[in-house]
Amino acid sequence: MAAPAPAARSAQRIKAHIAFLADDLLQGRETGTPGFDIAAAYVASQLAQIGVKPGAADGSYFQQVPMSGFRSADEGKLLLTPKGGAATPLVFGEDYVPGRNPLSPTTHVSAPLVFVGYGVVGGDRDDYAGLDVKGKIVVALAGAPASLQTEERAYYASGRTKRLAAEARGAAGFMSINTPADEVRRPFDGAVRSWKSWGVTWRDGAGKPFSPAGSTPDLASISVKGAQKIFAGAPQSFADVVKAAEAGTPPRFVLPASLDATLNTELKSVQSANVVGLIPGSDPKLKNEVIVLSAHLDHVGITSPVKGDSINNGAMDNASGVATTLEVARAFAEGKRPRRTLMFLLNTGEEKGLVGADYFARNPPTSWPIVANVNLDMPVLTYDFTDVVAFGAERSTLGPAVQRAAARSGVKLSADPMPQEGLFTRSDHFRFVEQGVPSVFLMTGFANGGEAAFTTFLRDHYHKPSDDLSQPIDYAAGAKFAAINYEITRELADADKAPTWNKGDFFGTLFGKKR
Numbered sequence: 001m002a003a004p005a006p007a008a009r010s011a012q013r014i015k016a017h018i019a020f021l022a023d024d025l026l027q028g029r030e031t032g033t034p035g036f037d038i039a040a041a042y043v044a045s046q047l048a049q050i051g052v053k054p055g056a057a058d059g060s061y062f063q064q065v066p067m068s069g070f071r072s073a074d075e076g077k078l079l080l081t082p083k084g085g086a087a088t089p090l091v092f093g094e095d096y097v098p099g100r101n102p103l104s105p106t107t108h109v110s111a112p113l114v115f116v117g118y119g120v121v122g123g124d125r126d127d128y129a130g131l132d133v134k135g136k137i138v139v140a141l142a143g144a145p146a147s148l149q150t151e152e153r154a155y156y157a158s159g160r161t162k163r164l165a166a167e168a169r170g171a172a173g174f175m176s177i178n179t180p181a182d183e184v185r186r187p188f189d190g191a192v193r194s195w196k197s198w199g200v201t202w203r204d205g206a207g208k209p210f211s212p213a214g215s216t217p218d219l220a221s222i223s224v225k226g227a228q229k230i231f232a233g234a235p236q237s238f239a240d241v242v243k244a245a246e247a248g249t250p251p252r253f254v255l256p257a258s259l260d261a262t263l264n265t266e267l268k269s270v271q272s273a274n275v276v277g278l279i280p281g282s283d284p285k286l287k288n289e290v291i292v293l294s295a296h297l298d299h300v301g302i303t304s305p306v307k308g309d310s311i312n313n314g315a316m317d318n319a320s321g322v323a324t325t326l327e328v329a330r331a332f333a334e335g336k337r338p339r340r341t342l343m344f345l346l347n348t349g350e351e352k353g354l355v356g357a358d359y360f361a362r363n364p365p366t367s368w369p370i371v372a373n374v375n376l377d378m379p380v381l382t383y384d385f386t387d388v389v390a391f392g393a394e395r396s397t398l399g400p401a402v403q404r405a406a407a408r409s410g411v412k413l414s415a416d417p418m419p420q421e422g423l424f425t426r427s428d429h430f431r432f433v434e435q436g437v438p439s440v441f442l443m444t445g446f447a448n449g450g451e452a453a454f455t456t457f458l459r460d461h462y463h464k465p466s467d468d469l470s471q472p473i474d475y476a477a478g479a480k481f482a483a484i485n486y487e488i489t490r491e492l493a494d495a496d497k498a499p500t501w502n503k504g505d506f507f508g509t510l511f512g513k514k515r
C-alpha cells in the first residue's frame with residue numbers, strides 16, 4: 001500500500017490528538033484536576049517529540065499558574081433600609097444571588113445606594129457625571145447601550161470593566177441589576193442554580209489573588225423582583241428606568257435607601273499550568289519578537305448527567321484547536337525556521353474566565369515583546385469548510401496578513417457572521433489585547449454548510465457531554481485548518497514589519513499604548 005499523502009497523514013495526527021484529549025479518562029480536562037494535568041503532560045510530550053523546545057522560564061514546558069478558587073460559602077445577608085423606613089432583608093434566590101470575593105472570606109459593606117444607569121464610562125459617555133459615589137454602593141443595569149458597536153458593547157457590558165469604573169470613583173461596593181429583557185435571555189433561575197459554582201483567579205508572586213477592582217467588591221446580582229424593592233420611592237420607578245434604558249439613556253440618581261451586605265466566601269488553592277513550546281527565530285533581529293499561537297487545553301470537566309453521561313469531553317471545545325496548534329508547531333519544527341520566534345501556548349483556565357492566558361500575557365516567559373497573538377478556540381470541524389472568520393481582523397494589520405494566507409490556501413476570509421455575540425472579547429486572545437497586543441481569533445466559517453454545523457453544535461453540544469467523538473468530525477477539514485494556520489503564522493513570522501493596530505481602532509487606542 002502506498003504511503004498516505006501529507007494531508008492525509010496530518011488528518012490522522014489530528015484524529016489521534018483529539019481522540020486522546022477527548023477520552024473519558026481525562027474527565028473533561030477541568031482546570032486544577034488530574035484530567036487536565038494528563039492532557040498537559042500529553043501535549044508537552046508531543047511538543048518534545050516533534051522537536052519544539054520548552055518555552056517556560058524554568059526551562060520546562062510548564063508555566064506554573066498559582067490560582068485561587070472562590071465560591072459563596074452561604075446565601076449571604078442583604079438588608080435594605082429605605083429612607084425613614086425599617087430594615088428589611090432581601091430574599092436569597094428571589095431578589096438576589098450573592099457576589100463572591102476572592103480577596104476575603106468575609107465581606108461587609110454598609111452604605112447608601114446610587115443608581116448609575118448602565119455604569120458605562122468611555123468615549124463621550126460618562127454615566128457617573130454629576131454623581132458622587134465615593135464610599136457608596138453603586139447599582140448598575142446589566143449590559144450596555146445598544147447603540148454601541150457590538151464588540152465595544154461587550155467590553156463595556158462586562159462586570160470587570162464596570163467595577164473598575166466604579167472603583168476609580170471610590171465606590172465601596174457594586175451590584176448589577178437585571179432588566180426584564182435580560183431575564184428572558186438568561187432566566188434568573190439559571191443564576192440561582194449556579195450560585196454555588198467555583199470561580200477561579202490567578203495569584204501573584206506574594207500569593208495574593210488577582211481581583212480587578214478589589215476594593216469595590218461585587219456584592220450581588222439583583223433580579224427584576226429585587227430591583228423593584230430597591231427602586232421603591234425612587235425619583236423614577238424601575239419600569240420607567242427600563243423603558244428609558246431600552247431607548248438608550250436610562251436616568252441616573254441617588255436612591256432613597258441604603259444597604260447592609262454581608263458575604264461569606266469559601267477560598268481554596270488551585271494549581272495548574274500553561275503548556276508552552278518555543279521555536280527560536282532565525283533572523284538576528286526579528287528573533288527578538290515573539291508571535292504567540294494559543295489554544296486552550298482546559299474544558300468544563302464533570303457536570304450533572306445528560307442522557308446518563310456526565311463527562312464533558314470537549315472534542316470541539318477545544319481539543320480541535322489544540323490538535324490544530326500541534327500540527328502547526330510540527331510543520332514549523334520540520335520545515336524552514338521562522339524569522340521571528342514562535343511560542344505555542346496550550347493554556348489552562350479559559351473556561352474559568354481566560355485566567356491562564358491572562359497570567360501568561362502579564363507574565364510572559366520571555367523578555368522579548370509579544371507582537372501578535374493568533375488564538376484558536378472551538379473550530380467546528382464537522383464539515384468541509386471553504387471560508388474562515390478572523391474575529392478582530394479589521395482592527396490591525398493582522399487582517400490583510402490573514403487574507404493573504406487564506407488566499408494561498410484557496411479559502412475565503414469572511415466577515416464576522418454573528419456580530420451580536422461580541423466574540424472578540426470572549427476568548428483568550430482578549431487578554432493579549434488588554435496588554436496591547438494585536439490579536440485575532442480564528443474560526444471555520446459559515447459557507448458550505450458551516451452555518452448549520454455551527455448552529456447545531458451550539459444548540460446540541462456546546463458545553464455538554466455530547467461534545468465528544470460521536471460527532472461527525474471531518475479530520476481532513478482539521479488538516480486543512482492546520483494548513484491555513486501554518487500559512488497565517490508563516491506570514492506573521494517572516495514579514496519585515498511586526499503587526500500594528502489600525503489607526504483609531506477602539507481597542508488599539510484603549511490598550512495599545514501599554515506596549
Ligand SMILES: [Zn+2]
Pocket residue numbers: 317351463
Ligand atoms: Zn468552552
